[in-house]
Amino acid sequence: MAKLAQLQVRRLQQFNVADDVACLRWHKQGLNHLIRRFGLSTYQLLWLSFAKGVVLGGVLVGCAVVLLR
Numbered sequence: 001m002a003k004l005a006q007l008q009v010r011r012l013q014q015f016n017v018a019d020d021v022a023c024l025r026w027h028k029q030g031l032n033h034l035i036r037r038f039g040l041s042t043y044q045l046l047w048l049s050f051a052k053g054v055v056l057g058g059v060l061v062g063c064a065v066v067l068l069r
Contacts, residue, residue: 012035012036012039012041013035013041013042014032014035014036015028015031015032016028017029017032031045
């Protein structure tokens, strides 16, 4: 019998949320959502988090410089 379609399913590593406190579970579920939605690897998620920290740090330093003038 001929196959109608063959799907290439990519396995994604996700964070385990079992036995975590509510705040940590909420954070990990948000990360898992990002991983599934955009198909990110944990390495890509690491760089995304680094870039976010650099941008937010720059914004905070910029605001502090403006406020302290």
